[in-house]
Amino acid sequence: MxxxxxxxxxxxxxxxxxxxxxxxxxxxxxxxxxxxxxxxxxxxxxxxxxxxxxxxxxxxxxxxxxxxxxxxxxxxxxxxxxxxxxxxxxxxxxxxxxxxxxxxxxxELVPGRIAGFAGRGYNLYDAQEIPKLRDSLLELKRGKVAIAIMGMPYKCPPAPYEASLIIDSILTRQGTRSSIEIDIYAPAPIALPVAGPQISSNVVDMISQRSIRFHPLHKIKSVTDDKLEFENGTKADYDVLAGIPPHRxxxxxxxxxxxxxxxxxxxxxxxxxxxxxxxxxxxxxxxxxxxxxxxxxxxxxxxxxxxxxxxxxxxxxxxxxxATFAGQGYCFMEVGNKRASYLEGDFFNPAGPSLRLEAPSEQNFQKKQDFERTRVKEWLL
CATH class of the missing domain: 3.50.50.60 (FAD/NAD(P)-binding domain)
Known part of the structure; x- marks a missing residue:
């Protein structure tokens, strides 16, 4: 039947x-x-x-x-x-x-949960807004770029950190990086709670080497024309804001x-x-x-x-x-200049989640490109 x-x-x-x-x-x-x-x-x-x-x-x-x-x-x-x-x-x-x-x-992304974000910041997970974000970065000569993780959990946990490294590369090529600060604000106490403290520390070290500052325990409350306000009572200036809105x-x-x-x-x-x-x-x-x-x-x-x-x-x-789902997977963490790290994890490991992060390489970036190409071909072409 x-x-x-x-x-x-x-x-x-x-x-x-x-x-x-x-x-x-x-x-x-x-x-x-x-x-x-x-x-x-x-x-x-x-x-x-x-x-x-x-x-x-x-x-x-x-x-x-x-x-x-x-x-x-x-x-x-x-x-x-x-x-x-x-x-x-x-x-x-x-x-x-x-x-x-x-x-x-x-x-589903719900940017409306963050007062003032719409119209002031760019949704990093909305493809239609990315070209506009790029244009704003290219036009910026000096000031502050803020990347705000606005809720947990969110899709593709490494993406905000990848974006910060790519933005660093863009501004470096533009010759404006020395006059522009880049800050990442996250509500969690570490960069990647799903990956654990060691991988989180590695990621923070990676972005710190590029003079990108990480601010943990900064859950955003509202956005005004030139300031971010956080639930911990602090505020921060920005000129360009890229946000990862809350999910549901x-x-x-x-x-x-x-x-x-x-x-x-x-x-x-x-x-x-x-x-x-x-x-x-x-x-x-x-x-x-x-x-x-x-x-x-x-x-x-x-x-x-x-x-x-x-x-x-x-x-x-x-x-x-x-057939059973084993809780194993991998992803590529891009760092700019056509290089990427490789992150793999076994989340159902009886002793607790086990993860490994490879150093960035051009080979891993090529693998990331192949990852997209092969699946689009298999599914739709």
């Missing part, structure tokens, strides 16, 4: 799940992806746009390429999820029934009862939610690792997608599923 697998979201997790399902299931089974976006671009590309080596318009791959691969793509917005009725409502396509559902809607699960996920607290709770091995035949993957989820949570990163979304897809494939095929 044919089955209909519905995937909400065409980001890292959604595309990886759709690809895995389509490769392994016969054409009588339908794989449907719903996303309000018309194109896909990896988050890491925003840093290349900031650096100037890529252009936004040339970095987006149309999602309708899914159709040629036997995956049905619906350019639509999900407005309601009814797990009890096995159906999802989309704005233009109405009700869509499913046999299996994969929720891969990611994290999309409202459609929360209103459906899928979220327990701020995020969707799942079985950390199978990606199953508490609802029958409903899986959740990627940034919309929370997997606790001790007192912390697994980082929100594309590599983890991809691996989770493969596990969820394998469970669905095996169940449809009548096989026993052995």
């Amino acid at each position: 044919s089955k209909r697998i519905l995937i909400l979201g065409a980001g890292f997790g959604g595309l990886a799940a759709a690809t895995e399902l389509r490769k392994s299931l016969g054409s009588d089974h339908r794989v449907i992806v719903v996303d309000r976006k018309k194109s896909f671009m990896m988050g890491l590309v925003k840093l290349w746009i900031l650096e100037g080596s890529r252009v936004l318009e040339e970095s987006q791959t149309p999602l309708d390429g899914l159709n040629a691969k036997g995956i049905e793509y619906l350019n639509d917005e999900v407005t309601k999820i009814e797990t009890a009725q096995n159906r999802v409502q989309a704005k233009d396509h109405g009700w869509i029934e499913y046999d299996y559902l994969i929720v891969a809607l990611g994290a 699960a999309p409202e459609v996920v929360s209103s459906a009862g899928l979220a327990e607290g701020d995020w969707v709770a799942i079985d950390r091995k199978t990606m199953k939610t508490r609802f029958k035949n409903v899986f959740a993957i990627g940034d919309v989820t929370e997997i606790k690792v001790g007192i912390l949570a697994l980082p929100k990163a594309g590599m983890f979304a991809e691996e989770q997608a493969k596990v969820a897809a394998r469970h669905i494939i095996d169940e449809i095929s009548g096989r026993t599923t052995i």
